[in-house]
Amino acid sequence: MAIAPTTSPPCFDESFKAQLRDLLLWRRDVRRFKRDALPAGALERLIESACLAPSVGLSQPWRFIIVDDTALRGRILAEFERCNADALKSYSGEVAARYAKLKLAGLVEAPAHLAVFADRSTIVGRGLGRRTMPEMADYSVVAAVVTMWLAARAESIGMGWVSILDPERVAELLGVPADWRFIGYFCLGFPDDDSQVPELERAGWERRLDCHQHILRR
Amino acid sequence: MAIAPTTSPPCFDESFKAQLRDLLLWRRDVRRFKRDALPAGALERLIESACLAPSVGLSQPWRFIIVDDTALRGRILAEFERCNADALKSYSGEVAARYAKLKLAGLVEAPAHLAVFADRSTIVGRGLGRRTMPEMADYSVVAAVVTMWLAARAESIGMGWVSILDPERVAELLGVPADWRFIGYFCLGFPDDDSQVPELERAGWERRLDCHQHILRR
Numbered sequence: 001m002a003i004a005p006t007t008s009p010p011c012f013d014e015s016f017k018a019q020l021r022d023l024l025l026w027r028r029d030v031r032r033f034k035r036d037a038l039p040a041g042a043l044e045r046l047i048e049s050a051c052l053a054p055s056v057g058l059s060q061p062w063r064f065i066i067v068d069d070t071a072l073r074g075r076i077l078a079e080f081e082r083c084n085a086d087a088l089k090s091y092s093g094e095v096a097a098r099y100a101k102l103k104l105a106g107l108v109e110a111p112a113h114l115a116v117f118a119d120r121s122t123i124v125g126r127g128l129g130r131r132t133m134p135e136m137a138d139y140s141v142v143a144a145v146v147t148m149w150l151a152a153r154a155e156s157i158g159m160g161w162v163s164i165l166d167p168e169r170v171a172e173l174l175g176v177p178a179d180w181r182f183i184g185y186f187c188l189g190f191p192d193d194d195s196q197v198p199e200l201e202r203a204g205w206e207r208r209l210d211c212h213q214h215i216l217r218r
Numbered sequence: 219m220a221i222a223p224t225t226s227p228p229c230f231d232e233s234f235k236a237q238l239r240d241l242l243l244w245r246r247d248v249r250r251f252k253r254d255a256l257p258a259g260a261l262e263r264l265i266e267s268a269c270l271a272p273s274v275g276l277s278q279p280w281r282f283i284i285v286d287d288t289a290l291r292g293r294i295l296a297e298f299e300r301c302n303a304d305a306l307k308s309y310s311g312e313v314a315a316r317y318a319k320l321k322l323a324g325l326v327e328a329p330a331h332l333a334v335f336a337d338r339s340t341i342v343g344r345g346l347g348r349r350t351m352p353e354m355a356d357y358s359v360v361a362a363v364v365t366m367w368l369a370a371r372a373e374s375i376g377m378g379w380v381s382i383l384d385p386e387r388v389a390e391l392l393g394v395p396a397d398w399r400f401i402g403y404f405c406l407g408f409p410d411d412d413s414q415v416p417e418l419e420r421a422g423w424e425r426r427l428d429c430h431q432h433i434l435r436r
Contacts, residue, residue: 051429054247146365166350217283
């Protein structure tokens, strides 16, 4: 990727920092999309932003698959429905009833589908930093996903992470190399609504906790 | 965490988007720090930002350990040095010589040390979204780390991810619950310099690739 050099490091002012906080506050895991297509080139531009993420040993193990084929999308949706029905069976009573009502993916409405994998076997980076922690390759790909998510929200594009899938089945359906590890399947599009409150909190499933209870000191 | 409700969704203009791109471009994995302390409360504020990250099923499985004890920091440093010496042995010839010259952590200079874990056993979120992919808990924690990294860079604070460590040994040294999974050990402080180019690229170890070669279509 050609990155134009700029002359001096940027200095981020209070206004930018306040807007960045707004970006973090209003970024949602989106499951309700309008059907409008993304602007031409938007997805590729977001992937370029994703690749500015840190990666272990500069290994850049991210692999992106843009899924456009309707039949293939249908097979992914069927897999989601199968896994979600299994998940429902693990709950009972009132919780099961509440789970059944949740909308957990926007696979039908979202105009763009993206599958993301980590190539743990890449020789790029010569293995630096992933000897004791081979999972660092996966984490680098997650870093790219999160970077993309924020860049998307800045353009009013929503992203939703679908993890209610069987990684092996998805890899098989998409025909990826055997050593690629499935990280996530993403729906992208313009969201139906905006909120500062996570959808699962609005639906009464779970609420955000005070993060200070998760800080320890040694 | 108390999050003040704002009235309407923000709209991000071109100026913000350009600055966000600058933020992504100038975020580095920092290994060279000034010794100046972080401002009081800065680390806790960055952790608050981290907790705005998405998490699977709203499970918020992130666990942060601020490591201040000098003796404990010394034991972490010794572990890093042991693992790094092992890593060096895996290279030979000219590559080994180049590896030996790399500075891969700022553990001695960085004023703040933070260890981050994922609690896969948390009941928060009732297991939603992590039945077929239990690793989603780890990925949620990485999402928090990346969010924190960007918030830090906006405040001119650098972060460096130390992965050349034995996860089990670190968990043992820090005395965390047995089911917490080590995600990373982070150095934070004001960086010695700023660059758009990753340190490993400047050192001639690896270079950034054109990300379009990692996009496939189906």
